[in-house]
Amino acid sequence: MKNNIWQNTGLIWLLVFGLFSCNNVTLVVRNLPENTPAEGNIFVAGNFNHWNPSDKTFILEKQANGFYTITLPRGLGFVDYKLTRGDWKTVEQDACGQDIDNRSLEYGAQDSVFVDVESWADVGPTHCPHVTVIIDQLPATTPPNAPIYMASNFNDWGDADKEYQLVQNKKGQYYIRIPRSGQELSFKFTRGSWDTEEVNQLGETIENRNFMFGKTDTLRVHIDNWKDLKPCTNPTITIIAKIPANTPRNEDIYMACDQNGWNLQDPRYKFVRQDATHCSLTLANPLENNFEYKITRGSWDKQEATLRGEQSENRKLACGWMDTLNIEVLKWYDMANASHE
Structure with missing residues (x-):
């Protein structure tokens, strides 16, 4: 019987010692960013709740002085945590909107820990220096x-x-x-x-x-x-041109350029019609140097033009920088000027 009494007494003292050896700590948020939405709660997520950013057990309570507080469960050692407004998209960040390291506190070091939130991830900073x-x-x-x-x-x-x-x-x-x-x-x-x-x-x-x-x-x-690193090792480049809807279907589209002596009807530089408003040209072995070009329908009278119907500047292409180039022919010179006659 005595042994049972001593055993029970020892168990009670262990429980008491365990209870009072753990510590409480109150987390106090003094300042929030001025752009903090008026509606919604402030949560604390940490290694004590599996980093759940919307744990309703860990909602901070707003006090009369405007501070937000919560008393964390009793414990020993260190706590890592961050503040959120309900998910990780709304987690706190530094004054300039950058991610911060986990906050940390030690049980028993102090009864209350005061923190300030400088910005939220979803609404951005307001006072970055x-x-x-x-x-x-x-x-x-x-x-x-x-x-x-x-x-x-x-x-x-x-x-x-x-x-x-x-x-x-x-x-x-x-x-x-x-x-x-x-x-x-x-x-x-x-x-x-x-x-x-x-x-x-x-x-x-x-x-x-x-x-x-x-x-x-x-x-x-x-x-x-x-400048020093060309992205394309493949010498092939495909040019996809969007052409005006009124382009005659029975006329071919060419590229005239300084590589082919500005030949207006060079079969090597003839586009393939894809549909009424698109055509493409694949250059298998373009020169390494930059070259200039224009799109025509086989003559200079039928070259591409600006929206105002004026002759456009030469286009420029640097081989080796891309494998596909999308361009748009805004108007044809002959059609734009014929409409004004």
Whole structure:
């Protein structure tokens, strides 16, 4: 009997010790972004609830002073957590709309933990001290983990300035943060020299990018190609042309270009009609250099024209930068001018 009494007593003391050795901690959210939707709840998700972003057991309660609070379950050790408004699309982010690391607290270190939410993922930041420039799309030819730099009027157009080297976020996207300024930002991207600067789809040098600081906290851009890396190893290129609906069905469409001496009816450069408004031409072995061209119906009187019926400028094509090119013939010179006679 005595043994049972001592055993029961020991069990009681273990329960009491376990109960009082665990700690409570209250999470207090003091400030929310000014663009936080008025309706909806604030949730806490963490390693204590399997990171459920919409767990109704862990909704914070709004207090009279405007703070949001919740007392977490008793426990020991560390808690990792983040705040959401009900799903991961509404998770908290930093002042500039970037993902943050998990928050962490230690049971017993303090009774209350005070936090401020700087922005939400779905509504964006409101008080970012700088603008974040993110490259959403890179050329497929970009070497893995290649260094990418911003050359701009802010750094005297340095093409490999370490202070303007972009870093990668958790998604692998390159980004850079630029302090706000009253001056317009003009910039381009390079991989460390002007021989590796960004170019357009045709491999041509692009104009400087320009950005005027304002309310926008994030600028998203994409890079078409790099000057030194041609994306196409296949020498074949297909040109798909959309032509006016009034194009005579009995007339052939040609490309006249400097590669064929501007021959207006070169059978090697004759398009194949796809339907009433589309035709295509595949060049199997175009020259490596850029070339100029125009679309005609076999004579200069029947060349392509602008919307105003004027002769258009020569088109340009750089081989090796794409395998398919879509173009549109707006009008035919003879038909546009005949309608005005």
